Amino acid sequence: MSLTPAPAGAVRQGSLRELNLALVLGRIAAADRPPSRADLATATGLTRATVSAVVEDLLAGRLVSESDPAPRSGAGRPARGLVLADQGPAGLGLEVNVDYLAVCVVDLAGQVRHRTVHRADLRPVAPADALARLVEMAGAARDDAARHGLTLVGAALAVPGLVDDAGVVRLAPNLGWRDVPVPALLAEHPPLIEQVPGVPALTVDNEANLAALGELHSRPPGPSSFLHISGEVGIGAGIVLDGALFRGVRGWSGEIGHLPVHPEGQPCRCGGQGCLEQYAGQEAIVSAAGLARAELPADTATARLAELAEAGDANALRALHDAGTALGVAVASVVNLLDLDTVVLGGGYAALAPWLCPPVLAEISARVLTAAWSPVTVRPSTLGAEAAAVGAAGSVARRIIAQPAGWLARAD
Amino acid sequence: MSLTPAPAGAVRQGSLRELNLALVLGRIAAADRPPSRADLATATGLTRATVSAVVEDLLAGRLVSESDPAPRSGAGRPARGLVLADQGPAGLGLEVNVDYLAVCVVDLAGQVRHRTVHRADLRPVAPADALARLVEMAGAARDDAARHGLTLVGAALAVPGLVDDAGVVRLAPNLGWRDVPVPALLAEHPPLIEQVPGVPALTVDNEANLAALGELHSRPPGPSSFLHISGEVGIGAGIVLDGALFRGVRGWSGEIGHLPVHPEGQPCRCGGQGCLEQYAGQEAIVSAAGLARAELPADTATARLAELAEAGDANALRALHDAGTALGVAVASVVNLLDLDTVVLGGGYAALAPWLCPPVLAEISARVLTAAWSPVTVRPSTLGAEAAAVGAAGSVARRIIAQPAGWLARAD
């Protein structure tokens, strides 16, 4: 989802305005202080007259509002600052995971305006039932959003598995889902969102991808190219290149958990051998640390591990070091291949970052040819739990910013 | 280099025409038969009136010309087919490699209109001298191109190494280059190209990247996302995503040769351990096959290897199988990560593809989670030797097609 407008086909008279609406709105979204119309004119290269006209459209459509004037120095008429509206369109984020359901609403500015988490073991629950619960939560979220003047214009659902173009969950191993037609199942419930041209009513995506998008849109803005690794039971990665999520040919990119780190090593349930997941997956770390291969929930296991490491437990420290080394081998492959300079550890890895980062960095500096010239940053995610749900909702909101014309064209 | 025009900043009245020029010209370039104005109108969504006006500009600027009408069925005024001009702007491709210099000229249609190769061991030659020889060859190429009515509007140089943003060759290990300021060295020679807005006079890039671009633009058009692996002394990869070369944050993507395939294996000159290059590099294959670690030129070694394998030599077959397996482990990593469905074996690997493909495919199907659902194609490159030079020249020509306004704006 790039912020630079890219017309797909013919460029007609009206496209001009569409593109400039997106350009100006994107600038307002990217600014760290409320810009004036004059600021926008110099920043975009448009004339002040054009910016005024464009801004008038944005104000009329409630996408932006005027804020208190930014503090100025020197003489002259004071500027009127422009900010993203805190009422208007918003995105609905949904997440089904192994041990929780999450729903959230994110506004244009990226603020999380609503958040509900329902903890439960979802493995024994039928997909249709899980989705029905999620819809129920989403209904409450919609009503809450409406009370704040927010209109839901699209939804994105994060699942821990592979999703095809049609939104069918082909395989979510840890959830036990296979070929679940999510869009069809959700279509049986009354719609919660207001259709807007250019914004899909529902997108279904891998949790790692959406968590990476959340990281991309978090404030303050970070780099526009990075690798986001979600370390849960499985290990997934979201690849962000030049400010856009890279999904691959079929949308199945980021399967970093099955990179072979010991090609002749232990067999993996994927059919391969020596996959990263066997060495740095949550179960591998937990059992290597000598904890009971318990049925304790994922987040508890991670917290316990961090506790032990904090206390200096030798087994835990060794387990984390070994996992970090394996992770580092895989990350070194990615960095060699894609020349990224930032790696974000998310999901369960975020809390373990203090112990994982050093061995990861060690492997990078040993194995990446170009690391000597320019360092690679490895850091924990800034988003907390349910990052995927937040990223999902944010991806909808960003869509409005990237293509405001659709929202403006709707009947008010 | 995407074909969809993407305005960076403000969209003004004139941008409209610029974008539609690119749109129409791109369609003409992508068509498999000469399209008529009416065809272009329906394909692009513009009106016939607009297409006529745009085509008039393109004809006046000698970017396209009218061809014999396409064979038609049915009644009606016959269409006038439009084809890319075989006179007009063209790209200059340059290549410095370990054992040859190459220069070529590619026109808008992607045809190689001139080609010169000078075989010599370049390792003992000082960079400035090597570039001077190249410039001499390029001068002859320019004169030859001019006789065919072609104007060189930009040059691209392929080198087997890492290049930074400024065009400085930071490290080309097999060539023995380090921190060679190519643009500065070339600036000492009289310019060979006519400057055109929007087309850089000189770009310097990794040979693997440019060979991948050559593959991208080869006819018939292949997939728009693929991995192109150049197997030479080193192993480099060009990553093409959605029709654009992915260069990474600093332009150093594609270092597939240093993916760890045996993390605790042999030390590599890069400082890592068990890098792919140690198992599937040209030297590794040659010595594993029992051939003298000879000083014989690279292409001879590859040819000899293919000969032996053809004859059923057990050592050669085993060496190729082992190399293919190592290559397959690395390729499986890439496919897991990027979800590509096409892998092209180029450079020295092209001739060895019959023996490399099977083990590569075997590793993919064993290690790639999604391979069961949709197969991955592994095939040799269609371009022959000096693919990088051809790709380099083609990248310049494509630039004109992507941004024709610059060429049209110049004084005729």
Add this chain to the structure above:
DNA sequence: GCAAATAATTCAATCGCTGAACAAATACCA
């Protein structure tokens, strides 16, 4: 030889950006 069909051009209308002039609102200075 004429009607039907398809291709390409012409032209008034319209849309949106530009540039310059103008109005608005403040700081600075005497």
Add this chain to the structure above:
DNA sequence: TGGTATTTGTTCAGCGATTGAATTATTTGC
């Protein structure tokens, strides 16, 4: 207190590019 400089934002005539309908051009089929 009043005037000037300065910056912001708006108004409006002008213009470039696309549109859509009408017109011209050229061929096939009957």
